[in-house]
Amino acid sequence: MASVTLRMMVVMADFTHILATRPDFDDDDRQWLHHLVADWQVIADLSFADLLLVLQTGDGRYVIAEQCRPSTVMTLRIEDVVGMEVRPDLVGEIHDAMESTGVVRSTVLHDVGRVTVCNVYAPVAHRGKVLGVVVRETNLSTRESNGRYESESINAGKQLFEMIARGQFPYDDPVQNQRHNARVSDGFILLTADGVVRYSSPNAISCFRRLGAVTTMQGQYLSEIGTQLLRAKAPVPEAFPLLLSGKAAVDSELDANRSVASMRSLPLYGETGRNGALILCRDVTELRRRDRELQTKDATISEIHHRVKNNLQAVSALLRLQARKTKSAEVKQELAEAQRRVQTIAMVHEGLSQTADEMVDYDKVISNLLKMSVDLATMRDQxxxxxxxxxxxMMPAQDATPLSLVLTELITNAVEHGFEGRKKGHIRISVGRGGNNLNVVVEDDGSGLDTEEDHGMARSSGSGLGTQIINTFVTNDFGGTVHWEPRHEGGTKVILDMKLRAAQDEDMGDGSDEG
Structure with a gap:
């Protein structure tokens, strides 16, 4: 039973947990391995092979810490093998690779399922220390009939793979990951050490054709091709020259002929130094067009929010002016109440307009709002x-405004009636959230229930509108209930049981689907 439990624990482990089993690894070692698995997809894609990262645990076992499946060919391993121990017949070869200073090729063929594979091992070298082994599993059936494209791709993948053993890959300065970074399948270009195009894949040629290149790429300096595509007086990205020459691991974009290409350079190193470069390129014209449309829409929405906010402030100012003009104390009070409610809506709207998400952090919205409600309703000496x-x-944005109005009405009611004639007071809001069910308890240590409640609802300032607001939103919009009761320590307690409206919509949708 113990061995079975141990096996299950190993299988359930992930990369980070496996790294934690090696106390002899420092932060720099772990960071290097993280960079490796973050950027080794290009090797798997170029090599048309699966990759496995094998680490030795503290008790001497060899465990698969991470795996990488190629996107350019069918993977050998459909199942997840991370956390599993290495097969016994591979332990000897992996041990030899750990002791080696270069790539080690298996002397025998192995089987993965029904497929015959050839394994090649690269020790992961970093600052004179071997951290683990990367296993390249090649399906031999994919090597039967290779053309120029396959041969160039495989050779480039082998160079990057061998760079792992020399501590040259991943790069000391990791390539920045753009939102839509180029991949091998999108197109790649191979450069000589001087920056001359030695080979360009069909997709890469098509990508540069869309940018406006009309000359044959092979045999030309990529830097000259790229420079000719730039518009006159167009700003040149800082990393652009380094990218086109392949002298550094950088990424950039080329915008020309109403097309945009995302490109990434990976210098290729041999034992004697840099001997070429791999340039990945991807046509991202449509993606950038969509980005610009989204930016335009965001700007429009932001402008609409700004105008709504200004309009609400204008309404509040008009109500204030009207209140000053009237001589009736009752009308003046009603206009002040209307102004307060408009201010409440304006503040909630401003809080919601800070994000384009449908879900909002309501605690940030309501905190300042309720403090403002207390300040507006409080007398000078209170x-x-x-x-x-x-x-x-987090809650749906559509629920934030009505819930805010309910809470501000309750707070204002407590201050104006529960603390009438009092110098000090305390209000406590307790929130219980379970999924989309919301329970809110508003308590005060005021004069008691008789001064704040009227026929089971909030006592109004005059028109009964406060009562209608609370009743309408809680019962109709949220499908909830409002319960008033005396507070044991003195004062009033109001209990709100509600269900957020987004959840109600989902329930209705489920019902209709079943029908």
């Missing part, structure tokens, strides 16, 4: 404190 317990969490 001091009312407000306290929060629990968290509202």
């Amino acid at each position: 001091r009312i404190d407000i306290e929060y317990i629990g968290s509202f969490g």
Whole structure:
């Protein structure tokens, strides 16, 4: 039973946990391995082979710490093997690779399922230390009939693979990952050490054709081809010269002829130094067009939010002016209440407009809003404190405004009626959240239920609108209930049980689907 449990624990381990079993690895060693697995996809794709990273655990076992499947050919391993121990028949070869200073080729063929594979091992060298072994598993059936494209790709993959053993890959300065970085299948170019195009894949040729290149690429300096495509007086990216010459591991974009190409350079090193470079390129014209459309839409939405905010402020100012003009105390009070509610909506709108997401962090929205409500309703010589317990969490934006109006009405009601004639007071809001079910308890240590409640609902400032707002949103919009009761320590407790409307929509959708 113990051996079975151990086996299951090993299988469930991930890359980070396996690294943690090696206390002799420092942060720099772990970072190097993370860079390797972050960038070794290009080797698997070029080589048309699966890659396995094997590390030795503290007790001497060899474990597969990470795997990489090629995207250019069918993988040998459909199942996830991370965390599994290496097969006994491979332990000897991996041990030899750990002791080697270069690539080690297996002297026998192995079987992975029903496929015959040839294994090649590269010790992962870093600062004079061997951290592990990368196993390249090649399906021999993919080597039966290779053309120029396959041969050039495989040779480039072998060079990068051999660079692992010399500590030259991954690069000391990791290539920055762009949002839509180029891949091997998108197109690649091989350069000589002088920057001359030695080979260009069909997809790479098509990519440069769309950029406006009309000359044959092979035998030409890539830097000259790229420079000719640039528009007059167009800004040149800082990394562009290094990329086109293949002298550094960088990435950049070329914008020409109403097309955009994302490119990435990977210098190729031999034992005596740099002997060429691999340039990956990808046509991202459509992706950039969509990005520009999204930016335009975001700018438009931002402008709409700004105008709505200004309009709400204008309405609030008009109500304030109207209140100053009227001589009726009752009308003046009602206009002040209307102005307060408009200000509430404006503040919630401003909070929601800060993000384009449909879900909002409601705790950030409601905190300042309720403090403002207390300040507006408090008399000059009063001091009312407000306290929060629990968290509202993330909720749909469509629920934020009505919920805010409900809470501000309750807070204002507590201050104006529960603390009428009092110098000090305390309000506590307790929140319980379970999925989309929301329970909110608003308590105050004011004068008691009789001063704040009227026929089971909030006592209004005059028109009964506050009562209608709370009742409408809680019962109709949220499908919830409002319960008033005396607070044991004195004061009033209001309990709100609600269900966020997004959840109700999902329930309705499920019902209709079943019907």
